[in-house]
Amino acid sequence: MLAVIKTGGKQYLVKPGEKIKIEKIKNKNEGEEVVFEEVLLVEKNKSIMIGSPLVEGAKVFGKILKEGRDKKVIVFKYKPKTRERKKKSHRQPFMEVEITKIETK
Helix, strand or coil: CCEEECCCCCEEEEECCEEEECCCCCCCCCCCCECCCCCEEEEEEEEEEECCCCCCCCEEEEEEEEEEEEECCCEEEEECCCEEEEEECCCEEEEEEEEEEEECC
C-alpha cells in the first residue's frame, strides 16, 4: 500500500513503516500522533485512486519520532567593486515521522 501526501508545501511518497523527514508542524511534540488529510494518491491491491486534487476519505497516520534542525546552510552575497558583502546562515527545523497506517473509505 502506497500513498502520496502533501505537507509543508512538499509531496512525499510513503508506505507503512517508513520514516520521513518533514517540515516542522506547529503545536505538535515528540511521541504525538499526526494525521495527514491531504492525500493526493493511494495505491491499494494494485488499484490506484488519484484525487482531483485530493482523494476523498483517505488519511495517513503517523507518529512523531523526533524534532531537530538540519545542517547549517550559509548564504553569502557579494557585489564586486562596491565592497558589499553579506553573510547569513540558516538551520531549517524538521520532524522525523514514522508512517503507521494508510486509511481509505
